[in-house]
Amino acid sequence: MPSVNGWAICTPQNGVVLALLLMTRRKLWPWIVLGYAVALSQGAKAFSGGPHFTSLEILGNLAEVGIAAFTLPPFRNLKQWLQERRLLPAFLFYAMIGGPLLMALTVARQVPGTAGSVAEASLNFWARVRIVALAEALGIALATSLVLVLLNSETYRLFRLRALPQTLALFAISGSSTWLVFQAGASPLLLLVPVAILVIIAFRLGLRAAVLSTALSTVAAALWTLQFHGPAAAPQTYFALAILVILPLSVTLAGKHYVEDRLADAHGELDKLKSLDRLTGVPNRKRFDLVLDREWQRATRDPKHVALLMVDVDDFDLFNQHYGPQAGDECLRLVAARMSDQPHRAYDLISRYDGGRFTVLLPGASGEAVERIAEEFRAEIAAQEWPHELSPFERVTVSVGWAAMVPTEHSRPDALIAAAETALRQARENGKNRVEGVNANLDAVTLA
Known part of the structure; x- marks a missing residue:
């Protein structure tokens, strides 16, 4: 979890657990949650927060994951999941706002950062809440979408021999544009350039390619920021812009494809009815x-x-x-x-x-x-x-x-x-x- 000045840019572990819960039947959830709680308790031993903080951190993480898991639709396949009407509002309001905010309120009063990071003492409580919640929200968005995409067999069609040149070309354009923007100082207006390229990728190759490209470019932006000691807000701003554009766009495109599929089915049924004899039901x-x-x-x-x-x-x-x-x-x-x-x-x-x-x-x-x-x-x-x-x-x-x-x-x-x-x-x-x-x-x- 790369960090700048003691603050995590992105905390993805809850997103990974959320993706596993969405793909698993609910009767198995207690075992996943128990395993995650044990992992959190072992990880907390590396820091000096004490038993009280360890308990609060475990509670905050489980609450964040639980809120998102219970409000998001279960995942069967990516196409069907994107067509769920409640996906977008649930993901934005519960997974990216409600859960991370609850996590931040739970732990920010005890220590000023995530993963045992140490922040400047001058930051007040609400500043800590904002920093923790933003890192948690970005981690949920990045890791959840990335895991679901990587575990979907359709994703790997992007790397078949026939599709590979286009996939690599668009990924290269996305990565190079991100590198150039951050080299130029990560101006808010310049950040729109790689985001616009992600939109093109979403239209050309779909959500799977857009998510992969977003993850790769976000990692590149974070590494550039760390190497040259840039502000943590730069990669966070870029990734927030990317998610707020790509997710609604992908859901909209999925809805469009759903309507097109239904219309095609309806036309097919209509053509079939036109070709049948009304009395006997056999072709006319x-x-x-x-x-x-x-x-x-x-x-x-x-x-x-x-x-x-x-x-x-x-x-x-x-x-x-x-x-x-x-x-x-x-x-x-x-x-x-x-x-x-x-x-x-x-x-x-x-x-x-x-x-x-x-x-x-x-x-x-x-x-x-x-x-x-x-x-x-x-x-x-x-x-x-x-x-x-x-x-x-x-x-x-x-x-x-x-x-x-x-x-x-x-x-x-x-x-x-x-x-x-x-x-x-x-x-x-x-x-x-x-x-x-x-x-x-x-x-x-x-x-x-």
């Missing part, structure tokens, strides 16, 4: 056309079969007239549900085509495999034995027409649809509740 004709066109183009570049099943509910118009439109809608929902429940590949597409017809798009399937899949769909619906008094089978059945083709540069997806419709018409003409299909040569059936 529009979605079918888009996916068919995409798979057709893909199969044209990398020649392979594209197969299509056309599934039609037999005598659906008679079912609708006999049982009513509501029963007809329920019939379609049941057929769609049973078809969706059939085992199929993730990239196969079951959709409602129109009326009582459904389609099943099977990229890469051909021949016997397509015919087997078509027969499984037909058998599954027939096995449900949903009543249909006007059907010759006295139950709901489907006819299936299938076609499988290899696209060419001069072909269109309409050819596949036409071939499947032809096969479906043949299945209906041959008695319904059956499967017909063709593994066609595309050149023979391409539409003009």
Whole structure:
């Protein structure tokens, strides 16, 4: 803990303990607190404050850490933590003001500094409180954010080979600007230059890089101050400015990213709803056309079969007239549900085509495999034995027409649809509740 004239510039140990508490379940907190109290008592033996001061110092440190730990949201990951609404006010008012002030009021009357430092006797009580509280507040801000960032796996993406040049360049600019400012005398206005660079880093690389850069530049500023006996207020002022800018900015950016993510999710859900058939819940004709066109183009570049099943509910118009439109809608929902429940590949597409017809798009399937899949769909619906008094089978059945083709540069997806419709018409003409299909040569059936 570097110090100038007996006063600590920054006391980070409480920030480290606070970070560990935020990352740990509360039932384990007593063990961490107990261990910290023992460490504090051992450290206090090196100074001549006496048992009374030792007790006050332990109490003050634990109170400071406890106030912050109980008021800050628990830490699971950095992105989620920054999106907590109460993070910023709790961090500023409790972690950086309330806790450090209580610590300072506890120990400042006994000794005039932290960590056993000796200050000038001319300083009054409130001056001591200000010095102790400021060092504690800066330590909490620096150490807590630094530990949480260093223990987050996302941080190390900054140092991957592709990102490394930009990361090192921005760190170098930040460090050199801090060195130049403090060499020039650490004028309050000049301190805004490295802070502005930290803002750029936050925008370019995020909070993780900004925190790392802030920590490195603050250490550099403290070492420069110690080496040339500058005022302790200079690095403290710089770090206070950095924290008061970077933390709110990072929380704001996290909120912005959260809103953007939610909007993207909402747009995705809206697009998904637009592509679904309202009655059956399976993809609609529009979605079918888009996916068919995409798979057709893909199969044209990398020649392979594209197969299509056309599934039609037999005598659906008679079912609708006999049982009513509501029963007809329920019939379609049941057929769609049973078809969706059939085992199929993730990239196969079951959709409602129109009326009582459904389609099943099977990229890469051909021949016997397509015919087997078509027969499984037909058998599954027939096995449900949903009543249909006007059907010759006295139950709901489907006819299936299938076609499988290899696209060419001069072909269109309409050819596949036409071939499947032809096969479906043949299945209906041959008695319904059956499967017909063709593994066609595309050149023979391409539409003009």
